[in-house]
Amino acid sequence: MTNRIAALMAVAVLVLGVGCGRNVRVSSPAPAPVATNVAPAPAAPTPAPASASAGVTGSDLHTVDSVLTDIDTQLATVDHDLATDEGDPTK
Amino acid sequence: MKKFIAGAVVAGTLLITPGMALADTSTTITPSTSTPAATPRHEFAAKTKAIAAIDKRLAWLDVLTGHVNNAKNLSADHKATLLDKISADRLGLTALRAQIVADDDGPTFRQHAQEIVTDYRVYLLLTPQVHMTIVADAMDAAYAKLDAVADKLAAEGKDVTELRAKIDDAKAHADPVPGHVLPLVPHGYPDNKPVLLQAHTDLQTARADLKAAVAIARSLAK
Numbered sequence: 003m004t005n006r007i008a009a010l011m012a013v014a015v016l017v018l019g020v021g022c023g024r025n026v027r028v029s030s031p032a033p034a035p036v037a038t039n040v041a042p043a044p045a046a047p048t049p050a051p052a053s054a055s056a057g058v059t060g061s062d063l064h065t066v067d068s069v070l071t072d073i074d075t076q077l078a079t080v081d082h083d084l085a086t087d088e089g090d091p092t093k
Numbered sequence: 094m095k096k097f098i099a100g101a102v103v104a105g106t107l108l109i110t111p112g113m114a115l116a117d118t119s120t121t122i123t124p125s126t127s128t129p130a131a132t133p134r135h136e137f138a139a140k141t142k143a144i145a146a147i148d149k150r151l152a153w154l155d156v157l158t159g160h161v162n163n164a165k166n167l168s169a170d171h172k173a174t175l176l177d178k179i180s181a182d183r184l185g186l187t188a189l190r191a192q193i194v195a196d197d198d199g200p201t202f203r204q205h206a207q208e209i210v211t212d213y214r215v216y217l218l219l220t221p222q223v224h225m226t227i228v229a230d231a232m233d234a235a236y237a238k239l240d241a242v243a244d245k246l247a248a249e250g251k252d253v254t255e256l257r258a259k260i261d262d263a264k265a266h267a268d269p270v271p272g273h274v275l276p277l278v279p280h281g282y283p284d285n286k287p288v289l290l291q292a293h294t295d296l297q298t299a300r301a302d303l304k305a306a307v308a309i310a311r312s313l314a315k
Contacts, residue, residue, distance in 0.1 A: 058245045058314040066242065066307055069235045072165075073300055076228045080293055083221040088210045089146065 136202070140193060143206040147190045150215045154183050157223050164227040166234040171226050171271055178222070182213050214279040221289050222274050228296050229270040235303050236260055242310045251313045259306035267299035 161167065161175045189208055196202035213219070239260050243253045270292045277285045 058242050058249075058310065062238070062242050062245070063307060063311055063314065066235055066238045066303075066310075069166075069231060069238060070300070070303060070307065073228055073231050073235065073303070076224060076231060077296060077300060080221060080224045080228060080296065083216070083224055084289065084293060086216050086220075088214065088216050 136199060139206070140196070140202060143193050143202070143209060144190060146206075146209050147186050147193070150186055150209070150213065151183060151190075153215060153220075154179050154186075157220065160223060160227065164230070166231045167227055168230050168233070171230055171275070174275055175223050175226060178219060182215060182219060186213060186215075212279055214282050218277060218279055218282055218285075218289070221293075222277065225274050225289075225292050225296060226271045229267045232263060232267040232296075232299055232303065236264055239303070239306050239310065242314075246310065246313050253313065256306055256309045256313065259302050259309060263299040263302035263306065266295040266302065270295055 158176065158179055161172055161179070164172070167175075186209070189205060189212075193202060193205045196205055239256070243256050243260065246256070247253045273288055274292050277288060
């Protein structure tokens with residue numbers, strides 16, 4: 003009887019072990035995201051103003067605005083580039 | 094009872110072992126710091142620092158590659174030129190790293206360590222070259238969209254002279270930037286730094302022109 007109980011316990015622990023192993027796989031760390039400071043997603047466009055003329059829609063100008071937003075971000079990156087230095091690997 | 098405990102121990106071992114193996118998924122890349130056994134401690138530290146400086150630049154080159162590949166408005170020519178420059182630097186720095194690992198005398202090591210900076214200028218030259226070219230080409234996209242807006246406004250009978258003048262001003266400042274910055278070479282630094290600074294100023298001016306053009310277009314569209 004004791005042998006049977008021991009065998010059953012061993013099987014139960016093994017089954018639980020497999021379950022935990024799966025959990026370990028699921029929770030293994032994901033690769034770190036690659037940081038990028040170029041071309042962030044543009045801000046969501048807002049509705050076109052009612053006063054815009056029929057030919058030039060608000061979305062035309064919002065498209066230009068989103069490109070300018072990207073350009074602003076990239077220019078800030080250039081500002082940072084020019085403010086940095088190479089360091090001295092010999093010291 | 095003893096058998097029960099023995100069974101539990103066996104099962105527990107089976108449980109824990111694969112868990113440990115799965116948990117060990119991270120791979121830590123450490124810089125190779127193989128140096129001759131006789132290398133003095135201070136030289137060993139200097140070599141380790143130089144190798145770390147190269148590894149940092151190699152990692153940054155990967156980031157720059159991502160910036161180039163993800164830039165939405167970069168022209169095919171500029172993209173190819175920038176990727177070539179990045180690839181050449183990656184090859185050169187990788188070769189230099191191997192030389193530094195093998196260096197066994199001080200003067201040669203110090204010369205190689207200086208070359209990390211003087212032969213590549215990854216941060217001070219290549220990085221602005223990449224980002225300024227991306228900005229200049231993004232401005233090309235902005236001109237195209239503003240030109241289309243100007244065409245529509247002109248078709249409605251609006252006077253777009255001022256709008257087109259602003260677009261032309263922006264083009265005049267930003268279009269030459271890639272042609273000015275891409276030919277710059279590391280050995281020309283810092284003498285060629287004024288070219289970078291002028292390019293930066295030109296891009297800022299072009300950006301202000303574009304902003305003014307958008308304001309004009311918006312007022313004409315009312």
